[in-house]
Amino acid sequence: MKVLPSKSSDVALLAPERKQVAWQAVQALLEMLERPEFGPTERIPAERDLAEHLGISRMTLRKALQTLIDRGVLERRGNRGTFVTAPGVERPLNTVARKGIAEVVEQAGARPGSKLLYFEQTQASARVAKLLKIQEGDTLLTIRRLRTVDQKPFCIETSYIPAARAPDLVAADLIEGASLYALLLSRYQIEIESDEGTLSIATMNDQEARLLDVEPGTAALVYRGVIFDRQGQPVEYLVSINHPQRVVFKLADSRVNSLHSDH
Structure with missing residues (x-):
C-alpha cells in the first residue's frame, strides 16, 4: 500500500524552498534600494508594482518587506506607504x-x-x-x-x-x-x-x-x-x-x- 506523506512532511519539504525564495526576494529588494533614486526617506513602489517587477507573489513580497523593516532598512508610515529609513x-x-x-x-x-x-x-x-x-x-x-x-x-x-x-x-x-x-x-x-x-x-x-x-x-x-x-x-x-x-x-x-x- 502506498503511504501518502503527511501535511507536516509536506511542510518540512517545502520550507527550505520557501526560505530560499524569501531570501532571494530580500536580496532583490536590497539591490533595488542601491539604485540612485532610492535614497534615505524615499518612498518605494506599491506592493502590487513591486511584486510584478520582481516576479514574486504578494505574500512573499510582504515577508521580504517585513524582514527589511525589522532590520531597520525600511519603515512603514501608515497609509502613506513604505519608505527607506532615514539615517540616524x-x-x-x-x-x-x-x-x-x-x-x-x-x-x-x-x-x-x-x-x-x-x-x-x-x-x-x-x-x-x-x-x-x-x-x-x-x-x-x-x-x-x-x-x-x-x-x-x-x-x-x-x-x-x-x-x-x-x-x-x-x-x-x-x-x-x-x-x-x-x-x-x-x-x-x-x-x-x-x-x-x-x-x-x-x-x-x-x-x-x-x-x-x-x-x-x-x-x-x-x-x-x-x-x-x-x-x-x-x-x-x-x-x-x-x-x-x-x-x-x-x-x-x-x-x-x-x-x-x-x-
Missing part, C-alpha cells in the same frame, strides 16, 4: 572634525552613546608612524569604541594616538562614554582642528557585523583619516566603520569655484 546619523564629510561625533549626534536631536571595546598600548607600524609623524615602533594608545545613536549601534571607531601626546590616559577615563576630544583638550590642551582622510566601502567581518547588528558580509562605509590639532600636527589616526543604513556622510558647502565656471 548625518556626518559632515568636508568640515573640520573639532566637534566630535557625540556633538554631531546631539545637535541632530538624538542621544549619543559610547561603549569602550578595548584600550591597549601597541607599537606603530611603518604606515601609521608616517601618518602620525612619529617613529616606527613608537608606543600608540589603541582605543576601540562602539558608538550608538538612541541606543542603536551606528559605527565602530578605532583611534590610534601617540602615547607621548596623551601620557597617563587610561581606559577608565573612557569607560563611562566620556568624549575623547574633550579629554584631550581639558587634560593636554590639545584642540582638534581638522581632518584629512578617505571614504571607501569594505565588507565587515563577523565581529563587526555582530556589533553593528547586520548580516555577516554586509558592506560598510569606512572612513580612514588623520586628525590634526590647531598647530597642524597629527593627533590621531582614525578608522571608522559605519552602519550602511544608519549613517550618511554629508558634503557641505561644496560651491563651484571660478576654475569650473566654464562648465
